[in-house]
Amino acid sequence: METTPLLNGAPSTTSTLTLLENGDYAPLRSFKEAKSVFWIETVKTWKIAGPIAFQIICQYGTNSFTNxxxxxxxxxxxxAVTISLTVIGTFSFGFMLGMGSALETLCGQAFGAGQVHLLGVYMQRSWIILLATCFILLPFYIFATPILKLLGxxxxxxDLAGQFTILTIPQLxxxxITFPTIxxxxxxxxxxxLAWIGFLALLLHIGILWLFINVFGWGTTGAAIAFDITSWEITLAQFAYVVFWCKDGWHGFSWLAFKEIWAFVRLSIASAVMLCLEVWYMMSMILLVGNLNNAVIAVGSLSICLNLNGWEAMLFIGINAAMSVRVxxxxxxxxxxxxxxSxxxxxxxxxxxxLFCMVVLVITRDHFAVIFTSSEEMQRAVAHLAYLLGVTMVLNSVQPxxxxxxxGGGWQTLVAYINLGCYYVFGLPLGYLLGYKADLGVMGLWGGMIAxxxxxxxxxxxxxxxxxxxxxxxxxxxRMRLWGGQDISTDRINNSI
Structure with a gap:
């Protein structure tokens, strides 16, 4: 038996589609139906991706304005501050974000199954795991100075970066709390x-930085304190919203948060490894480029390219999160x-x-580096790398x-193995061979890692x-039956999201 109801909140074009009794799509039978699905899924995805991307850009701006x-x-x-935020901060941020990403799988699936009350339990379980993770990461903050000296x-x-890093422990x-709440x-x-909280926090952060650095003259200490205050402003605002305006998902603290916690930890670790293998892959390229001849130009040109690529990445991180929610x-x-x-x-x-970003980049390859540097030698080096940057942008558009x-599907362990093999068994050694042995320099390194x-x-x-x-x-x-603390029927909610 089939019916043709309208999807909740979707355009009227859904009337051309045949839907099953549970609200799922029937197989597409015409180009017109495919076009309708394309439009419906576009609207659903970008309603989520747009605000998330904006929030991430605001978060990116917090670091930028601190610098x-x-x-x-x-x-x-x-x-000193750049090194602290880039090396120690990015390492801990990536690992914590990865540990928290397990919640995307479980919360999204529980919400779709109509088990909204489980979301609060899962969030509390993630709080416990991430707080424990903070203590594991704490030595990297306390001993930041000797670690950075060891890295050259x-x-x-x-010394100054180590002092700044210790002062940002509250931010860690x-x-x-922030990642699971998000x-x-x-x-x-x-x-x-989330977008509004991120935007208002960024504005307040700029004001606090101006007050502590320009008015009080507290220097890097003031910057660290401002960084901590802004981070906790975001945390408390999100927590307050959950407690007072999310009554369906939040029913107070529960002992169920400690149930099946080790299975949750395994999924969290798989998520963290999956993400960190990607983050460390790009960091390793920067370290390798730093050992090439004429390292100043090599590192500088690569940094400009990766900086530009980073802005595009903010958009696709938003799409990544939206895709996780939708699936x-x-x-x-x-x-x-x-x-x-979807x-x-x-x-x-x-x-x-x-592809659009790659075309624009290639057309402007001789000019866009002017935004970052006035050195003609550096501009030529960046233009030389523009084609590799274009290919990277295309790959980075699909991969996230x-x-x-x-x-969204809970495949983190599989993807972690794929990342390990492709990045560290194949890509990194190939980049090393092309860059150093074949003497192709930064082009060889980046080309191998693109492969x-x-x-x-x-x-x-x-x-x-x-x-x-x-x-x-x-x-x-x-998964819902095992980790939800109760039996869940295989019958699904017949309403579309």
Whole structure:
């Protein structure tokens, strides 16, 4: 038996579609139906991706404005704070974000299955795990100075960076609450509030930086305190919103948070490894480039390219999170075909965005470096790398979407193995051989590592193509039953999200 109801909140074009009794799509039978699905899934994805991308850009701005204000104090101060935020901060941020990403799988699937009350339990479970993770990461903050000296930093910079890092320990612990809370809200598509909190926090951060550095003259100490205050402002604002305005998902603190915690830890670690293998891959390239001849130009030109690539990455991180929410929600609802179609539509759109960015970049390759440097030699070096940057942008347009699918479906362990093999067994050694042995320099290093990323993307696309979405729904049901602290029926909610 089939019916043709309208999807909740979707355009009127859904009337051309045939839907199954549970609200999932029936197989597409015409180009007109495919076009309708494309439009529906576009609207659903970007309603989530837009606010998330804006929030991430605001978060990116918090670090940027901290560097800008510190840069007016002195070069040593700027170098020290940049090193602290880039090396120690990025390492801990990436690991904590990865540990918290397990919540995207579970909260999204629980919300889709109609088990909204479990979201609060899962969030508390993640708080416990991430707070424990903070204590594990604490030695990196306490011993930041000797670690940075071991990595070859000058004593003056390492000493100041170590002092700044110790002062930002409160910010580390704020992440243990912030990340799970963000995933809790994202799973319910309550993303507009995250965007507003991020925007207001950025404005307040700029004001606090000006007060502490320009008025009080507290220097890097003031910058660290401002960084801590802003982080906890975001944390407390999100927590307050959850407690007072999310009554369906939040029912107070529960002892169920300690149930099946080790299974939760395993998924969290898999998420962290999956993400960190990607983050460390790019960091390792920067370290290798630093050992080339004429390292100043090599590192400088690569840094400009990666900086520009970073802004595009903010958009696709938003799409990554949206994809995770869409896939996990649809699997929780028992809609395998809707999950599949949402993935295909988003991959196609992201590919077009990446190709557009590559074309613009290639056309402006001799000019865009002027934004970052006045050195003609550096501009020529950047223009020389523009084609590799363009290819990287295309790969980075598809890869985050598939990673979002992996998180939404709970495939983190599989993707971690793929990342390990493609990046560190194939890409990194190939880059080393091309860069050093073949004497191709930064072009060889980056080219080899792009090959690793391309292989990873290809394998993920094959995994995606071979995915049995009906089986994914069954695994979602089993996961909810085991980790929810109660039995959950395989019957699904017949309402569309």
């Amino acid at each position: 800008i204000f510190v840069g007016h104090i002195g070069n040593v101060e700027l170098s 930093q000058e004593d003056e910079i390492a 612990f704020s992440l243990a 995933k809790f809200l994202q799973a319910q598509s309550k993303v507009n509030v 996990s929600n649809e699997l929780g609802l028992g809609h395998p075909r809707a999950a599949k179609y 993935v295909y539509v988003t991959v196609l759109q992201s590919l077009f965005i990446g 979407v598939i990673s979002g699918v992996a998180v 690793g990323a391309a292989l990873q993307t290809l394998l993920l696309l094959i995994v995606l193509y071979r995915t049995n979405w009906n089986k994914e729904v069954e695994q979602t049901t089993e």
